[in-house]
Structure formats: C-alpha cells, structure tokens
Amino acid sequence: MQIGQAGIDLIKQHEGCRLTAYRCPAGVWTIGYGHTGSDVKEGLTITPVKAEKLLKSDLAKFEKHVQNFDSKYHWNQNEFDALVSFAFNVGSINQLTANKTRTRAQIAQAMLLYNKANGKVLPGLTKRRQAERQLFLTPVQEVKSKVDVTQSKVKKLPIIVNGKRYEVDGVFEAGVNYFSVRQLAQLLDATVSNQGSVPVLTKK
Numbered sequence: 590m591q592i593g594q595a596g597i598d599l600i601k602q603h604e605g606c607r608l609t610a611y612r613c614p615a616g617v618w619t620i621g622y623g624h625t626g627s628d629v630k631e632g633l634t635i636t637p638v639k640a641e642k643l644l645k646s647d648l649a650k651f652e653k654h655v656q657n658f659d660s661k662y663h664w665n666q667n668e669f670d671a672l673v674s675f676a677f678n679v680g681s682i683n684q685l686t687a688n689k690t691r692t693r694a695q696i697a698q699a700m701l702l703y704n705k706a707n708g709k710v711l712p713g714l715t716k717r718r719q720a721e722r723q724l725f726l727t728p729v730q731e732v733k734s735k736v737d738v739t740q741s742k743v744k745k746l747p748i749i750v751n752g753k754r755y756e757v758d759g760v761f762e763a764g765v766n767y768f769s770v771r772q773l774a775q776l777l778d779a780t781v782s783n784q785g786s787v788p789v790l791t792k793k
Contacts, residue, residue: 590652590655590656590659590664590666590669591652592648592652592669592670592673592674593666593667593669593670595666595667595670595724596669596670596671596673596674596724597644597648597670599670599671599674599717599720599721599724600622600623600644600648600673600674600677601622601644602720603674603678603713603716603717603720604622604623604678605622606621606622606637606640607619607620607621608620608621608634608635608636608637608640609633609634610629610630610631610632610633610634613625613706614706614707614711615706615707616707618630618631618633620633620635620640620643621635621639621640621643621644622640622641622643622644622647623644623647623677623678624640624643624644624647647677648673648677651673651676651677652673654676654681654682655669655672655673655676655682656669658672658682658686658689661689662686662689662693665728665729666729667724667725667727667728667729668693668725670724671700671721671722671724671725672685672721672725674717674721674724675700675703675718675721678714678717679703685699685700685703696725697722697725697726700718700721700722700725701715701718701719701722702718703718704717704718743758743759743760744758744759744760745757745758745759746758746759748776750776750777755776757769757772757776758772777792778792779791779792
C-alpha cells in the first residue's frame with residue numbers, strides 16, 4: 590500500500606518546503622519537506638526537484654512501517670494516509686496504537702495528544718494533528734462506475750493478440766475498455782467458464 594495524494598498534500602502543507610537547511614522546533618537540522626538525517630547540515634541547499642525525491646524516499650520507510658499494522662487494522666486509504674503523515678512527523682505509530690491494542694476511535698483521539706515539542710504545545714503541530722485526525726476519520730468514497738452496456742453503446746474495439754490486430758465487441762466508458770470475454774477467449778483459443786461471477790479462461 591502506498592500513500593495517496595490526500596496524504597502527500599497534507600504532508601506538504603504542514604511541512605512546507607524549505608530549500609536551505611534549518612533547525613526545526615525540536616532542534617533537528619531539516620530541509621525540503623521535513624527531511625532529516627546525517628546528510629542535512631548547516632548551510633546545505635537543495636533544488637525543488639531534489640526536495641521531491643527526498644520526500645518520496647523518506648515516505649517509503651513510513652509506508653512500510655504503517656503497513657506492518659495492516660494485518661491487525663486493515664487500513665483504508667484515508668487511514669493509511671493519515672498515519673503515514675503522523676509517522677513521518679513523529680517517527681512511528683507504535684505508541685499511538687499502543688502496540689496494536691487501541692481501537693480506531695482511541696487512535697483517532699490519541700492523535701491530538703502529539704502536539705508538543707520539548708514539552709511545549711505548538712499551534713502548528715496542533716493543526717497538523719487535527720488535519721490528520723480528520724483525514725483518518727473520513728470515510729473512503731467508493732466509486733462505482735455504472736457502465737451502460739445497451740446495444741447502442743457496444744462498438745467494435747481494436748485489440749492486438751499475439752501481434753495481430755482484431756476487433757471485438759465492447760464498450761468504451763470513462764477511459765476504460767470493456768471487451769466481450771467470450772470473443773476474447775475465441776481469439777486466444779480458450780474456453781470460458783465461471784467461478785461465481787469471475788470469468789475463467791482456459792487454454793484448449
């Protein structure tokens with residue numbers, strides 16, 4: 590699982606992008622979108638392109654970290670995004686989840702407690718925790734694309750099979766091609782059966 594655009598936008602909004610190294614409120618040398626490490630020192634400057642690369646590289650570590658909790662919680666995309674943002678800022682979600690013992694509601698409430706640096710409440714961190722909590726609690730909207738497959742919508746659509754071009758019945762809707770499974774099977778010299786509602790193509 591990877592962080593979505595909502596999570597990336599949240600991180601960028603609250604981290605900001607600074608191309609010259611600076612000390613964060615906790616006293617750690619930081620650059621770009623909150624990048625820290627032994628490579629960040631006083632006087633260091635980078636380009637916007639480098640800042641993007643550092644962000645993507647840094648996020649991979651925290652994506653993997655949050656994914657380690659998926660077997661317990663089965664995160665949806667918004668929950669995952671919010672927690673990657675949280676981990677990116679705080680370091681992990683071990684304490685936040687109380688090592689996988691808290692419920693989702695408890696996790697959401699506990700997020701608001703992580704708004705301090707050196708024991709002092711910071712308005713910026715308070716706003717970030719509120720934004721992360723809001724994203725965490727936002728239901729994922731299921732996009733259900735209802736495709737009109739009436740005869741008036743069916744057209745001959747091109748498809749290349751083993752290097753040869755053919756045309757099969759299908760519907761082009763919202764940038765997605767829907768082909769006739771049985772016609773496709775004929776071109777592949779396969780038979781068609783079903784496992785429930787799932788078509789199964791088997792080579793003859």
